Amino acid sequence: MPAVERMTITMPAELAETLRQTVAGGEYASTSEVVREALRE
Known part of the structure; x- marks a missing residue:
């Protein structure tokens, strides 16, 4: 298994909400x- 590294990113609130909605969509x-x-991609 390849090594895994945790990262923290900063993004606009609108983009973060889009991510949450994508997850909520299943x-x-x-x-x-x-x-x-x-x-x-």
């Missing part, structure tokens, strides 16, 4: 999953 289990997927 497509992702966590905001971390949303960010990882976005970075892979």
Whole structure:
């Protein structure tokens, strides 16, 4: 398994709300999953 590193990011409140809504919609289990997927694209 690759090493895992925890990071903290800062973003506008509107973007943070979009992340929370995406998770609430059920497509992702966590905001971390949303960010990882976005970075892979």
